[in-house]
Amino acid sequence: MKAFIITIGDELLIGQVTDTNSGWIARKLTPLGISIVGKISVSDEAEAITNALDFAQAKADLIIITGGLGPTKDDLTVQVLADYFKTELVFNENAFDNLKKRLHSYEVELSPSHRAQSYLPESAILLDNSLGTAPGMWFEQNEKIFIAIPGVPREMKAILEEGIIPKLLKHIEGSVLYHTFLIAGIPESQLAEKLEGIEEALPVFLTLAYLPQLGNIRLRIGGIHEDKHLLAQAIDSLAGKIRKKLGTYLVSEQDVNFAQAIGKLLVDQGKTLATAESCTGGNVAHLLTLNSGSSAYFKGSVVAYANEVKKATLGVKSETLAKHGAVSKQTAEEMAIGVRKTIGTDYGIATTGIAGPTGGTPEKPVGTIWIAVSSKEKTISKKLQLGNNRLTNIEFTSVLVLNMLRKVFLIQKEP
Amino acid sequence: MKAFIITIGDELLIGQVTDTNSGWIARKLTPLGISIVGKISVSDEAEAITNALDFAQAKADLIIITGGLGPTKDDLTVQVLADYFKTELVFNENAFDNLKKRLHSYEVELSPSHRAQSYLPESAILLDNSLGTAPGMWFEQNEKIFIAIPGVPREMKAILEEGIIPKLLKHIEGSVLYHTFLIAGIPESQLAEKLEGIEEALPVFLTLAYLPQLGNIRLRIGGIHEDKHLLAQAIDSLAGKIRKKLGTYLVSEQDVNFAQAIGKLLVDQGKTLATAESCTGGNVAHLLTLNSGSSAYFKGSVVAYANEVKKATLGVKSETLAKHGAVSKQTAEEMAIGVRKTIGTDYGIATTGIAGPTGGTPEKPVGTIWIAVSSKEKTISKKLQLGNNRLTNIEFTSVLVLNMLRKVFLIQKEP
Known part of the structure; x- marks a missing residue:
């Protein structure tokens, strides 16, 4: 599956905010066998967003849109998506109920702009936002999936982990597993040399990714296979071989810094x-x-x-x-x-x-x-x-x- | 002038590297009156780069391309640009001399791949890279400017400041000036209220930009005018009014953290x-x-x-x-x-x-x-x-x- 990320917001273009969302999304999706083929940032303008949607859907099966879902006037994503998918904005009772509950827990008064936020495209499947007021949206059209989520990092992350990834896994044939090593004390080039033989003999359904940082490297085995048991065995076997080669360079096999x-x-x-x-x-x-x-x-x-x-x-x-x-x-x-x-x-x-x-x-x-x-x-x-x-x-x-x-x-x- | 930024590299798409280059470029160009209308990241593939160039040049007058200029096989930008501009790659004696000098100062031996790096598109104007081996390139075609620079942040920054901005200023009619305030102790919304009257009376050739960070805000006056003296006076006068409103919230008027x-x-x-x-x-x-x-x-x-x-x-x-x-x-x-x-x-x-x-x-x-x-x-x-x-x-x-x-x-x- 190929994915394209669209990030919306003037603040990204003028350099006021650095986009860390798309990197985070990429690090979550690539282990699932989804390759990110491109990402684009555009301003909060209907034409710019529409152009980006056209460009992205020509290159990918999955289009993820972040930002522009807030309650203010410059947040146009909902209307643009409704137009793009030729669907109506309808008042969504469920979304409004959720919103009211959330505002109540924040002790925030309901305002007309909150009610307006509950008019959503009729063809959207809603994705609950456990940390904010704007829900995520999932569209399927021409065998492509379009997902729109808020740009606020913690809300984006919660919706992706709780709602989107479980749904995406249903679209991916086979099981997805991975295993990560944290390594220190050896430069990336030397590590690659050490693992050369292992990389050459890698089964086609497994990948090995190097994620170097200053002074340490994260090495990730990823795999997709219809037989989950066989996949787990293959990853275990590969991890064993790598572990032996790493020796004392291996710091941890847990997801820690x-x-x-x-x-x-x-x-x-x-x-x-x-x-x-x-x-x-x-x-x-x-x-x-x-x-x-x-x-x-x-x-x-x-x-x-x-x-x-x-x-x-x-x-x-x-x-x-x-x-x-x-x-x-x-x-x-x-x-x-x-x-x-x-x-x-x-x-x-x-x-x-x-x-x-x-x-x-x-x-x-x-x-x-x-x-x-x-x-x-x-x-x-x-x-x-x-x-x-x-x-x-x-x-x-x-x-x-x-x-x-x-x-x-x-x-x-x-x- | 409208600009579009293209960043090239698989490492940006898989989330291994966070793109901070385009934000830095935006913060340097917007004060010159250049608005960034979009940015796109694509992989090191000729077709993806070409598609991005087509998309970008339809939206902007200035296209800035970073990355993919290194000496390894996956660095395709030079060849793609030569094809795109229908120009030949020719051996550039000047670029090679500079490269040799630089390698000598690094005590690095000359290799065949270094020589290959000196074959550059014939129609390119070279931009000296004072911190690395790959020069920047400037192309003009169909009244649009295309600039290609390395993705290594310190090299990119040096070429932009030393070579590109002085050249761009010649293409911008009028003078560009700006003035920055570092402010602390007041939230952005309250600051905006304080400056409401000033913002409403802002001359059309001046802009006021808020760049908030955790606990402090950078406020920037920017202006473009054909009469530099008048522009400087207008900025001075505005800065004086703002300074009065800021009182003790003003931390500094220098470009410091x-x-x-x-x-x-x-x-x-x-x-x-x-x-x-x-x-x-x-x-x-x-x-x-x-x-x-x-x-x-x-x-x-x-x-x-x-x-x-x-x-x-x-x-x-x-x-x-x-x-x-x-x-x-x-x-x-x-x-x-x-x-x-x-x-x-x-x-x-x-x-x-x-x-x-x-x-x-x-x-x-x-x-x-x-x-x-x-x-x-x-x-x-x-x-x-x-x-x-x-x-x-x-x-x-x-x-x-x-x-x-x-x-x-x-x-x-x-x-």
Whole structure:
């Protein structure tokens, strides 16, 4: 099945809002064997929307339209769809009842524009919106499926997961399964080389997708087959082979982000962590605390931007800073030890370096960064030589220091 | 002038990469009076690219194509453009010389694929790429302009700013000027009400655009007029009226992010800052340190996720935690005072609250957050009642506590 995504809204065209909806939709649909052949963003104008519908339906079997379903004057999608499918707008009692219930729970008064929002195309199958007032709509015409959903990300996601995907699965012949690996410590090109033999021998009904991010890669096996049991076996067998090749590069086989995976390792061992951050400026703590439940293992951080803080709060020695400088093996290690003791945790991790774009010297150019991990048993450190981009350096270093901690766990697990 | 953006690459369709290029381009072009009428993403396939070109040129005078210009087999844009404009690919000596120079500076060996990259459409005007190996291309046909640029964001941005915008300005009749305000502490709807009279009296050659973000708004005056002097005067006069209406909501009239603006205020006063973060988990420190030069005013942070850290490192009293809890006015204020003293800065700011989605109680539901600012003279605090979304709570609180610091500066400035 081929799909085309249409996003509607002036805010997308003037660059006020970045469209993250279509990427999210793509990541949900491609594992179902639906390939996204294109996406288009147009303004809130009837002609532009109609042109986009014409273009999209010539290329795809499934057309997903997001946005333009709100109650204000510039939201034209409902009327345009009614015209496009030559159907009438009729007052939908069900939609209106749902709307009233929802408004009541929000303690919002009913207004005439809400009533107007319940006039919907007669040929639409409604998709309940559990998080908002505008329902989704499903149309079938000329053996093609058209779906219209609100552009508000959380409403779009809820309707897609609760209403659309179960309905789409009925249109897909066979079962769909997938399996995901979170991988770190190996570049994408090297990973592809490692898996070359496996990829060449891949059964036609399975796919292997690489989803690289800064410092880690998500590898996804996807498959569609009429025999669900056989499909599950094939995926299991392939996953087993990949797992063997991955060795210690494998971080997790659950659907978690990298910091969550590290957190889970800490929880499993009943251990706690603190971070001492100079060049990452709090980003490691931020990544960890973005995850709900992180207080179980993350106790705190000292962002030691100034040398005075490295000394006073983390206990880095004045002689160390004078002799080796703030960006050095010795300082990184003393920071990691210091934060572990100050905050009172099992592990301490540290970053110190020149994030750039200025501040480099011939001996320590921009991108020179030291990372360290300390436990009661020992303290290790490593030098990184990254590039000139400040944001990349901060984000990459944050992942690399968490991966260094993971490697320490792996070594400890060895007999 | 109407523009259409075409982005090329499978990675955009499968949701592996979020397209931030087209938003960036839109934000650069709309102030020049160029309206973006649509954007489309297609895969690396000749037919898909050709279809997109047909569709785009029917709607716009300027077509900007990004991506597909690299050296690998799946990069088809050059060949497709040559076919589309019925021009030959010819070896371009200039492009090859530039490429060689660039590779030399990267210490990369010349390969046959690099030579192949220098065969370019004969009718193209080349746009120098100061940051990469693939040049941009400019075509004029049937009174329309087609521009092809690499999809790598930093290369795309460099070519657009250095090569394309100066050339486009020659095609735009009249002068283009704009002026931007960074505003915080007022919701968009209230700001729009405040400026209603001004908007109604806006001269036809000026526009006013609202670009809202979490906790702050960018307001941009843009204008096009053949008489540059008159345009500058009109913008100055309008800016003056708006400035008066904004009062203390005005943060900056420079092109800076919110944390940078706060940093600038600190630099101007020769003051330093430290942060004590519980619910924001290091995000305030992260926002500050994303900006190069922040070490001049930002000295460090204590991310006190655990109560033990609040006590041991920040000096929050055990009785305070026992009597009022970690999420309270008293704890927030003691954290702000504590971090100011521990790190030894002029100002300390603090956040403590329930970021969610779990952890709420009937008395302190999710989204209950206290923020505080402390200086040698005094310590103030404020309760926030935000929503259930963890990420939104973290990001919104970070901006609000920085804005609270800004208000303290304003009060101090008063006679």
